[in-house]
Amino acid sequence: MQDLTVAERIHSQFEDLTRAERQLANAMLENYPVSGLGSITAVAETSSVSPPTVARMAKKLGFGGFPEMQKALRVELEAQISNPIAKHDRWSESAPDTHILNRFADAVMENLAQTLRHINPDTFDAVKQLLSDQDRLVHIAGGRITRSLADYLFTHLQMLRDGLVYMPPNSNAWSHYVLNMQPGDVLIVFDIRRYEHDMLRLAEMARERDVTVVLFTDQWGSPIARHAAHSFHCRIEAPSAWDSSAVTLFLIEALIAAVQDKNWDETKERMAKLEELFDQMKMFRKFT
Template sequence: MRQQLTRFTDAERRVAQALLADYPVAGLETVARFAKRAGTSGPTILRFVSRLGFQTYADFQNALHEEIHVRLQGPLTRYPSQGHPEKRDLTENVTQALADNISKVGKTFHQDDLQEITALLCDEARTVFFLGGRFSHILATYFHHYMRELHPRVRLVRDTSAAWADYLLDVKPGDVLVTFDFRRYQADVLEFAKAATAQGATIILITDVWYSPIASLAHKVVACPVEIPSAFDSGVAGLATVEIIVSAVVEELGTDAKERMTTLEGLRKSFRLGQ
């Protein structure tokens, strides 16, 4: 839906923005209430739903209910109930699913979005914060490790939420918060993003295809497929997203990044670090 915004009429775009601002709650309301929220008419709501590919408003709401069910699934829900496949088949199935997920990222990560994200991350006037959840903190840490070699003002929000207020204290207007949040989306990560937004931070969200609630706060959203033949979701597409963005940052910074990395290598050698 985000990718189709430019194809909607002005009235339909208001409907889409109202839905994204309180997703999926707005779409679960009656047509009249949804129209009032979006500042438009009932027929516009129905045209919008039709543009999304649904024959009726009831079909649209049924799809939202199904999506909520999928978004809330945990490992136990997805735990394989069938017998064990041959190891060779399992390896092939999983590796193919991983490859497909990476391929989908390459096809859906629009160049305009990548350029905007890159520009934000290359701006040394901004401090860039990295935040993840219980599992996705690994991706946030990985991204931070790369970026601290390229950018002088980056901070990793450590994974103990009791100390997160210490990081919020330093968030200033114009700073960037790169947030990783995948199903089953964490309330504490959402609250941090809300607080950072209130303090003027720009949110870049990396999430799954069902979208974290943080999407309504985000300036840019990158959706990563996560499903593989396993009880657990995969982080490989999220990792690929990080690699793509880092490559774009290196290219954009050019010689500035090279000089910083050269200085860093010299410091490591002088202290016999990282060898």
């Protein structure tokens, strides 16, 4: 009896149900399982029976009462709707699923799915547009931890366009950088957890100069969001003392790909030139 769905229980006991109960049962199966999610009064009403009948049937089906049956319905629904990725068997097959690798993988998968649900494609496209606009200077700033992410974005954008300014994480020097910002410029800031006060000030100052601020932050949202024209909230949950930036990096990469797609011809040309330069510097070995 334990693991049967409500529908299965109804079917298996249909013979034992009374007239009013069968009427109710049919109504519940009609739009299953949503029809059973209202209050007992609502359920009773849509089936044209009385609330006690509903309560009695719930008990007859083996539940403690109506709320218990409703909870079972919710659990069923959750299983039915839930994300396919949330359910996977162990990733790294030879490692137990309590191994940090698998636990971390779970977290990152979930973070990715969550983040994507939060993201507004319009925001994404708008930022893509901003970054594609060669007439705007793009300033990139990161904090203590997010510096690497800022760096990653900068390195890749460099291959796509010029007019980029990388602002070093040492905030003492920022005021000078702000002086060089023009109205219409773009400032990309990373601000995650332990939000940094200097970063907020930077965003404020930039905004005062009519610079469009784009923010990468976590699911809770840095206070900078108030000043940002566009914000990306990336989920950073991880089984660790620190947060996971993997999803933030994914988003950065997706943005880079989008910008690259947008002006593919120019990009291709630029890349060719760059490759040539790098080859001349003999930094790379031929692919074998």
